[in-house]
Amino acid sequence: MPQLAVTSFGHSAVRLERHGLSLVIDPGVLAPADAFDDVTAFLITHDHPDHVNTEMVAAALAADPRSHVWAPEDVADSLASAGVSADQLEVVTDSRVFEAAGIAVEAIVGVHAEVHDTLPSPVNLAYVIDGRMLHPGDAFPPLPDGIDIGVLFLPVSGPWMRFADAVDYVAALRPRVVVPIHDGDLNDVGLTLTDQMSAILPGEGVYQRLRVGETVEL
Template identity: 30%
Template sequence: MQFTHLGHAAVLVETATTRILIDPGNFSGAWHGLTNLDAVLVTHQHPDHVNPDNIAALLSANPDALVAVEASVIDAVDLGGRARPLMPGDTVDVGDVHVAAVGGQHALIHRDIPRIANVGLVLSAEGEPTFFHPGDELDTIVEGVDVVAVPIMGPWAAMKEHIDFLRALKAPDGFAVHEALLSERGWALAFSRYNAMTPTTVHDLRDGRPWTPVR
C-alpha cells in the first residue's frame, strides 16, 4: 500500500490495482486534477475535508469512482447525486481494498459549538498494511492498525490528546496530516514530540512524494 499526502487532510492511497482519495479539502490543491480514481471518501462535512468549490470538477474527472461520504455530507455539499452514505459500522469494498467506517462524532471544538458527525476510515487489503484515517476525532481506537494518518494539529485538540491517541492506537507507523494551520516551528515542535513520546514513528510526507512503509 502506497500513501501520498496531498496537503492537510487529503491522502491518496494506492495498491497495485486501486486508487482511493480521502478528504479532498480546501486547505490543499494538490489533489485537483487527479484522474483514474476508484473511490473518493470523505470523513465529514467541514470544507477542509471536502471542498465544495472543487469537488464537482474532481468527480467529473473521475466518472466511474465510487463516492462514499459520512452521511451528513450528502446534504451539506453538492455531490451530483453520486454519493452513498457511510455510517459507523458500514463497510464497502473498492477493488482489492476493504473500507470500514468507525467512530461517529467530530472531536469537541468548544461546548458552544454543536458537534457534527465524523467517520474514521480503516482501509485494509490482503498482504497490505492496515491504514486508519481518523478524520477529526481522536476517541476511536482501532485494533491492528499498521499506519495512521496523524492529525498533527487541530483547533479541537491539544498535544496531550494526540499523544494519548497514538499511545492507545499503538500503530508502528504514521504520517502527519491536518497541518495547514501550523507554522514551521509549530510543525517541528509537534512532530518531534509525537515521535519522542509515542510508539508510532511519524513520517514527514509534506514533499508530496509517494511513500510505502517498510517493516
C-alpha cells in the first residue's frame, strides 16, 4: 500500500496527501492559513472551533468547486449557513465507508468525550484513513473488529482527558506509529513534559512528534 505524506498543522489538524490529492482533517481556528490551501477534501470530526474554522473551510470550498467536506450534521448546518454549496457538502450521520481525495475513509459515529456532566457532548466522528490510520477526534472510541491501526493520531491534552486515557488507548490499539495531536493548549514546557511521558506508552510503537509544517511519509 503506497504511503501517505502526512503534514502537521498543529493541534488536531493534519494533511494527508497522495497522487497530488490532499485530505485535511480538523482544520480549526488554531490552524495556519496554509492548512486551507489546495485541499481536495476536508474531514471534520465535530463542531468545536478548535476542530473546524467554519469561515476558512467555507472560503476554501468556494475557491475550488471540485473540493468537498464530510462532517457531522451540526457542522454541516453551520457550513451551509456560511454558504457552502450542497453538492460540496457530505453529511455523515451513520458509520460508513467512502472515498475522499482518492483515499478510503471509514467514519465511525460516536460522541465527544465528556468534559463535565453539565456540558453537552456533541456527535464526534472518528475517521479510519486508508484502512490503517486513525484520527479519533475528541474521544477514544472502540473500533470495529478487524481494523489494524498502523498510525494513530493520539490526543494528548485537553479538558476532556487525562494522559492515562491516552496510554490506555494505545494499549488497546497497539499502533506502530503514534503521532501526538490535540496539544495546541500546551506551551513548550507542557509539550516537553508530554514527550517525556510518551516513554510509558505501551507496545513497540514509535512515538513521532511532528512540528507544525513538518511532513513525513507514513
